[in-house]
Amino acid sequence: MAKEQQAVAQARKAFETGRSRPLEYRILQLKNLQRLFAERQKEISDAIKKDLNKSEMGVQLYETLGLEGEINLAIRKLKEWAAPRPVEKNLLILSDTVYIQPEPLGVVLIIGAWNYPWGVTVQPLIGAIAAGNAAVVKPSEVCVHTSKVMEELLPLYIDKELYPVVTGGVPETQELLRQRFDHIFYTGNSMVGKVIMEAAAKHLTPVTLELGGKSPCYIDKNCDISIACRRITWGKYTNCGQTCIAPDYILCEPSIQDRVIEEIKKSIKDFYTENPKTCPDYGRIINQRHFKRIMALVEDSTVAAGGDNDESDSFIAPIILRDVKPEAKVMQEEIFGPLLPILPVSGLDEAIKFINKGEKPLALYVFSGDEKVINRMRDETSSGGFLANDCLVHYSVASLPFGGVGNSGMGCYHGKFSFDQLSHLRGCLIKKLNMEGVNNMRYPPHTPKKLGWVRFLFLKTDGLGWVGKMVLLALLAVVAAVVLQKYLH
Amino acid sequence: MSREQLAVQQARRSFQTGRTKPLGFRLQQLRRLQSFIRERKGDIKDALQKDLGKSERASELYELLVVEAELHLSMTKLAEWAAPRLVEKNIFTLLDEVYVWSEPLGVVLIIGPWNYPWSLTLLPLVGAIAAGNAVILKPSEISSNSSKAIERLLPLYLDKDLYQVVEGGAPETQELLKQRFDHIFYTGGTAVGKLVMEAAARHLTPVTLELGGKSPCYIDKDCDVRTACRRITWAKLINCGQTCIAPDFILCEPSVQDKVLEEIKKCVKEFYSDSPKTSNDYGRIINQRQFKRIMGLMEGCTVAFGGDADEARGYIGPTVLTNVTGDSKVMQEEIFGPLLPIVTVDGVDEAIQFINEREKPLVLYVFSHDDKLIKKVIAETSSGALVANDCVVHFLDSALPFGGVGHSGMGRYRGRHTFDQLSNLRSCMIKQLKMEGLNSMRYPPHTAEKLSWARRFVLSHLNVRRLRNMVVLAILTGLAAFVVQRFLR
Numbered sequence: 001m002a003k004e005q006q007a008v009a010q011a012r013k014a015f016e017t018g019r020s021r022p023l024e025y026r027i028l029q030l031k032n033l034q035r036l037f038a039e040r041q042k043e044i045s046d047a048i049k050k051d052l053n054k055s056e057m058g059v060q061l062y063e064t065l066g067l068e069g070e071i072n073l074a075i076r077k078l079k080e081w082a083a084p085r086p087v088e089k090n091l092l093i094l095s096d097t098v099y100i101q102p103e104p105l106g107v108v109l110i111i112g113a114w115n116y117p118w119g120v121t122v123q124p125l126i127g128a129i130a131a132g133n134a135a136v137v138k139p140s141e142v143c144v145h146t147s148k149v150m151e152e153l154l155p156l157y158i159d160k161e162l163y164p165v166v167t168g169g170v171p172e173t174q175e176l177l178r179q180r181f182d183h184i185f186y187t188g189n190s191m192v193g194k195v196i197m198e199a200a201a202k203h204l205t206p207v208t209l210e211l212g213g214k215s216p217c218y219i220d221k222n223c224d225i226s227i228a229c230r231r232i233t234w235g236k237y238t239n240c241g242q243t244c245i246a247p248d249y250i251l252c253e254p255s256i257q258d259r260v261i262e263e264i265k266k267s268i269k270d271f272y273t274e275n276p277k278t279c280p281d282y283g284r285i286i287n288q289r290h291f292k293r294i295m296a297l298v299e300d301s302t303v304a305a306g307g308d309n310d311e312s313d314s315f316i317a318p319i320i321l322r323d324v325k326p327e328a329k330v331m332q333e334e335i336f337g338p339l340l341p342i343l344p345v346s347g348l349d350e351a352i353k354f355i356n357k358g359e360k361p362l363a364l365y366v367f368s369g370d371e372k373v374i375n376r377m378r379d380e381t382s383s384g385g386f387l388a389n390d391c392l393v394h395y396s397v398a399s400l401p402f403g404g405v406g407n408s409g410m411g412c413y414h415g416k417f418s419f420d421q422l423s424h425l426r427g428c429l430i431k432k433l434n435m436e437g438v439n440n441m442r443y444p445p446h447t448p449k450k451l452g453w454v455r456f457l458f459l460k461t462d463g464l465g466w467v468g469k470m471v472l473l474a475l476l477a478v479v480a481a482v483v484l485q486k487y488l489h
Numbered sequence: 490m491s492r493e494q495l496a497v498q499q500a501r502r503s504f505q506t507g508r509t510k511p512l513g514f515r516l517q518q519l520r521r522l523q524s525f526i527r528e529r530k531g532d533i534k535d536a537l538q539k540d541l542g543k544s545e546r547a548s549e550l551y552e553l554l555v556v557e558a559e560l561h562l563s564m565t566k567l568a569e570w571a572a573p574r575l576v577e578k579n580i581f582t583l584l585d586e587v588y589v590w591s592e593p594l595g596v597v598l599i600i601g602p603w604n605y606p607w608s609l610t611l612l613p614l615v616g617a618i619a620a621g622n623a624v625i626l627k628p629s630e631i632s633s634n635s636s637k638a639i640e641r642l643l644p645l646y647l648d649k650d651l652y653q654v655v656e657g658g659a660p661e662t663q664e665l666l667k668q669r670f671d672h673i674f675y676t677g678g679t680a681v682g683k684l685v686m687e688a689a690a691r692h693l694t695p696v697t698l699e700l701g702g703k704s705p706c707y708i709d710k711d712c713d714v715r716t717a718c719r720r721i722t723w724a725k726l727i728n729c730g731q732t733c734i735a736p737d738f739i740l741c742e743p744s745v746q747d748k749v750l751e752e753i754k755k756c757v758k759e760f761y762s763d764s765p766k767t768s769n770d771y772g773r774i775i776n777q778r779q780f781k782r783i784m785g786l787m788e789g790c791t792v793a794f795g796g797d798a799d800e801a802r803g804y805i806g807p808t809v810l811t812n813v814t815g816d817s818k819v820m821q822e823e824i825f826g827p828l829l830p831i832v833t834v835d836g837v838d839e840a841i842q843f844i845n846e847r848e849k850p851l852v853l854y855v856f857s858h859d860d861k862l863i864k865k866v867i868a869e870t871s872s873g874a875l876v877a878n879d880c881v882v883h884f885l886d887s888a889l890p891f892g893g894v895g896h897s898g899m900g901r902y903r904g905r906h907t908f909d910q911l912s913n914l915r916s917c918m919i920k921q922l923k924m925e926g927l928n929s930m931r932y933p934p935h936t937a938e939k940l941s942w943a944r945r946f947v948l949s950h951l952n953v954r955r956l957r958n959m960v961v962l963a964i965l966t967g968l969a970a971f972v973v974q975r976f977l978r
Contacts, residue, residue: 100889442723
């Protein structure tokens with residue numbers, strides 16, 4: 001039996017023991033995960049530094065802090081999330097108990113990505129554990145050092161039969177995808193996303209696909225350009241542009257292009273010094289293949305700033321491209337690197353038109369002080385997430401569902417959404433074996449009279465909720481009046 | 490260009506005009522759909538009589554009533570469903586607008602089944618229209634009279650560019666599945682469900698699959714067996730057993746088997762007379778292929794009751810089978826016919842084991858007075874839904890999400906759930922270009938001090954709602970104290 005088959009079989013067996021069902025067990029596992037981040041920060045940072053040149057503080061800020069917050073939230077809220085959820089009743093079943101009971105799905109496959117390897121691999125894992133599932137964790141092999149550390153550390157802290165780590169590349173992933181899971185959670189690109197969904201279809205396995213795309217960023221010429229550019233610069237060059245929700249390209253009117261370039265240059269200097277190569281907070285491209293790919297994107301556009309690079313160090317300095325045309329190489333694929341193209345447009349109308357020609361992105365950014373501009377952009381486009389006047393930060397709001405639409409993905413997670421996505425929300429209707437008389441109207445032989453009753457009771461149910469409340473209120477008023485009368489005498 | 494390609498292209502072009510966005514338009518189309526149902530009842534019932542031998546009243550009761558209720562609910566609630574949904578804020582978003590914005594997906598493909606060709610095709614249509622989508626409606630060719638009627642009549646009521654009916658069999662469906670949709674809603678069998686999902690994967694199209702399976706029905710020996718059997722018999726024989734949520738088979742202890750058989754016989758007589766063949770309310774099997782398939786399932790078991798059939802008329806009488814084991818033919822596939830096998834088990838534990846050895850069903854039925862037993866079944870099994878002490882009626886509560894899990898399907902619908910399923914629920918965050926100072930803790934250069942501030946904020950648990958309530962309480966107390974003071978003067 002292949003290693004992958006074995007891991008899945010073991011996880012299923014462990015799930016079937018039922019030990020992940022009690023909330024106490026899930027909380028214990030989550031607390032263990034908490035300990036991992038408290039105790040192993042150094043090993044985690046060291047590995048990420050080798051993979052992506054993230055500084056220790058950068059690792060905490062952009063990877064582990066968010067996870068700690070999610071774990072805290074899950075531990076605090078688990079009881080509430082896992083409890084039966086009451087449901088509105090219609091008249092026919094007023095005397096019954098109706099609720100939605102969340103339950104585990106079974107064995108979940110989590111395929112992580114390399115850009116925020118802990119962030120996007122462990123966040124779904126938190127949801128999987130909280131929902132009571134077993135989970136097979138497949139970290140991305142592209143972040144070589146981190147996947148080794150994950151394989152080593154996770155089994156030391158969390159139940160290694162319920163949550164096995166399976167490392168490997170394409171062949172190992174393909175072998176995994178042949179197995180049967182109860183849900184597959186994939187973070188990565190659209191091409192592989194299709195392959196994953198096709199494999200999942202063979203077992204009728206539901207999927208969550210967190211993909212990507214080109215996230216547009218429109219700057220209104222009348223806004224505070226200095227602050228806008230500061231936020232965009234931060235959003236773009238964090239992790240050297242290797243963020244699924246990085247502002248991919250800018251759309252703005254030609255009249256502000258020079259100003260935008262100036263402000264971005266200023267912010268780059270503020271954040272990463274005159275010499276980003278020596279700055280500990282400036283990252284590196286993950287590997288040679290991506291380095292080459294990104295550098296090739298610059299070819300047919302005008303470099304307005306930056307351009308410095310060093311292949312042996314996978315270093316590409318922050319680059320700004322100006323007067324970029326829609327046919328340019330850099331506009332044909334998600335950049336996932338520190339290139340910021342600026343495409344001049346004549347205004348909001350042209351920007352919206354341009355955006356709608358492309359695939360629906362994972363995030364859409366608009367910078368403007370004008371509510372009308374923001375609302376129009378929101379109303380006339382579509383995307384996974386929509387953020388006005390900042391970048392990236394909607395990711396950290398646990399009460400907002402995070403996910404894509406169309407080519408940018410399907411399904412969503414974060415906070416309670418992770419729990420719900422990896423649970424089965426089972427509708428439960430508990431009736432009693434009495435009041436059988438009420439049911440006579442539904443039994444054959446069907447007569448016009450019986451049918452009339454059903455019509456009346458069934459079709460009038462919507463108003464009844466409100467009417468019922470009014471009746472109750474009236475009754476209470478009468479009772480109150482009677483009681484008051486007695487007291488006043 | 491094929492007819493199917495043309496239809497999809499036309500629907501997409503119409504969607505892109507933006508005319509489905511205003512709620513007024515959607516309400517108008519829903520009202521027209523309502524008129525359609527009201528004015529064309531004759532045509533609808535006629536088609537159902539020809540397809541499935543459904544009586545006029547049965548058609549009203551089991552197909553039209555639920556669509557009318559869904560239309561009424563959707564029209565009443567549309568403004569609420571489509572409104573921005575505010576989400577819980579955290580310390581970072583106190584000053585921002587944070588909400589989920591529902592928008593149409595685009596072009597939705599709805600593939601309907603043959604067993605309830607009107608309700609199960611029109612119910613998702615109601616949700617698709619309410620959510621502002623364009624629709625390609627593909628009714629089942631097996632219920633050919635209904636399919637023809639839908640194609641002929643629907644365009645007389647609804648916008649015929651936005652909501653197109655495409656008729657046809659397997660080749661036409663395959664051609665449709667090659668096109669790109671923004672969501673596919675399929676109701677039918679598991680085998681085709683896999684094909685639909687595979688086709689959808691090529692375009693990264695999300696799917697809702699309402700499939701089936703063998704829905705078990707456990708009867709506790711200590712319950713009111715008479716009432717239980719009444720409800721089970723009714724549910725089983727609606728539409729001649731051709732219901733995805735029909736109780737497929739019974740599990741009970743040997744000591745009650747005879748009583749169960751007796752009660753079922755009594756109910757059959759009560760509902761359908763001594764000769765169901767002559768009863769107006771007893772349906773027919775859809776076609777020869779299904780007839781032969783169902784008859785073949787009786788092999789190897791004892792026909793305790795019924796078993797009479799008339800191939801020329803597509804008639805199979807209500808039949809109860811005994812001496813049924815897990816290996817019997819009738820236990821290898823979803824029956825979808827009027828055969829009710831009884832499998833004897835030693836008690837609820839063995840019943841649970843039997844159920845868990847098989848695929849997760851669309852619904853699980855348990856008949857018992859014992860709350861503990863019911864809770865045990867819920868805790869130790871999984872299914873799309875669970876109903877205690879009745880059958881089928883959970884479909885009537887539009888607040889309960891209706892859908893399967895595992896091989897019984899993915900996704901859910903009914904009422905608001907259809908609206909949500911066929912919408913893009915877009916996360917929106919509207920910030921201002923001010924208070925830039927607050928952002929310094931996130932900008933490089935990353936320092937330990939900045940990080941500790943970030944930690945403090947991210948890991949603090951600020952319950953905004955509680956804080957607001959406390960502030961309100963404090964103000965009220967202050968006011969009350971003030972008022973009391975004045976009165977005491």
